Amino acid sequence: MINSKQIALIKKDIRAVTTNKRLFSVLLIVPLVMTVFIPSIFIIIAGVVPLDSNDFQSLIATFNLEDMLDGDLREMLIKIVLNELLPLFFMMIPVMSASIMAASSFIGEKEKRTLETLLYCPLSLRQIFDAKIIASFLISQLVSLISVAAMFLVVQLEVFIILGVLIPVEISWLILLLLVSPALALTTITIIVRGSAKAKSVEESQQRSVFMVIPIVLLIVMQASGLQILSVWLLFALGVICALVGFVLLKRASANFHYESLLL
Amino acid sequence: MKAVIAENLTKIYPSGKKAVIDTSFTLEQGEVFGFLGPNGAGKTTVVKLLNGILTPTEGICRVFDTDPAANPVEVRQFSGVVTEHAQMYGDMSGLQNLIFYGTAFGLSAAESKTRGIDLLEKLELTHAENRKLDTYSTGMRQRLSLARAMIHRPKILFLDEPTSGLDPESVQSVNNMIKNLAEKEGTTIFLCTHQLRYAQEICSSYGLIANGDLLAAGDLAKLRALIFSGLIVSIKSDRCPKDIAFTKTGEMDYEIKVDSEAEIPAIIKRIVNEEGNIYNVAARRLSLEEIYFGLLDKRNAEECSGKGAKND
């Protein structure tokens, strides 16, 4: 399926990101803010703020916990944040990293006139296309994985220090990592790539990722306002639908990828 | 097997621009072919057609018997291309770039490195091999592009304006390399340039193109025969024999066309016998530039008379 020349291209694209300190830190900073910084603040509030303070009472109200007034309340709250709110924040990560990567990998090459050189290499357009999709995909999954690993490490450590317990992790995280995150990345990449023929700059094409970001923000708002829509089944359905949409878009995008439309 | 065959090749861009019109020519292996014409003549378009980046609107082309429109990947595996617009990665070093392109052509990383180091030395870039490409001058970039195009030992090398932006010394080293490649390794060279004088220094045959139209193709002798294959004798003298056809090019400068050197002594004797003083005599054949413009004039004249005939 993938030949050594494509692997060379994939490696080159990945190295271009990982050796570019500025780009790589941009790629990691927002995800780490979302998975480490924001949760930490939550945990500190949930773990330290006095139970009868106004802040705490409003948190309890938001998550319908008024009837649970025993000592496990703090732990319960943290559990909800970790397993029901953070997954939604986490969904932004593959979308953002995939869009940054796809834009710099496709439009970046066009902008810097390196695409023409690539076209003179013994690779078909289809092979170049596939290699670039794979590179963007792998980077986005790497960033997701790093963010989740950092999150679990920091969150569990904080909870352990404050409450002396570990929070059990739900199956939803597995679905997120193995299904939702790859599916979101795939869809985002194809959306960016489809716009790459028309886009004049990397920034312009990245803006197309709002199509993915807006639904996720809506989910977050709904969830945080106490609707509690998120379930394992919803995640699963979301992942499957998104993967299907991604595949269909991908097939159509690669059929639209022509030399002449790229160079003109 | 011919290195290149083009038959009635025509390319019309989607915009409607006719960039190449009904062009036919062939190239022998090991030749240094100069594809010559001013900017916009259609040279780059032909290079793209021969590498399967563009597909012909009409006609066919073959590179070592392979159809680039049908098998672009196969053609590119044995061809190397340098064009003005094909850039490399600015945030990678010269050597890293060569290693990447080597592996993209199917070489192993180790092979690519050995070959890259070798080429960098040949092109006098060893001192900058670990510097990022962003810090290279135009001339250095151009030479690195040459190294990039040769990394996989192509059978045919397409050089589109290879010396633009090069200083005279670099031009010399590029020329030597091109000659070496053709003579020692038998590489076929397809060289596009608008600098006709430069082409005459290194090419063994030529294609002359104007506005997408191939005016003529062949070696210098064949092209000269289309205009004038004899000699042009320039004489600086204070008199010129009346009954010999000449053109006056300066106050004391005359040009006389002869078919062979054997005719020159008689002309000189006549001037001396008529008590003329001769200050300088030089004989030369038509240059490529003169042939080009001669053919262009001829073509324009034909077109005018053709139109005239139609109007009548």
Ligand SMILES: Nc1ncnc2c1ncn2[C@@H]1O[C@H](COP(=O)(O)OP(=O)(O)O)[C@@H](O)[C@H]1O
């Ligand atoms: N992609 C394109 N679309 C439309 N016209 C083009 C395109 N590329 C080149 N041309 C036109 O085709 C003609 C030949 O161009 P080109 O092959 O680049 O000439 P050269 O390399 O001899 O300078 C020019 O008039 C140019 O403007």
Ligand SMILES: [Mg+2]
């Ligand atoms: Mg050109």
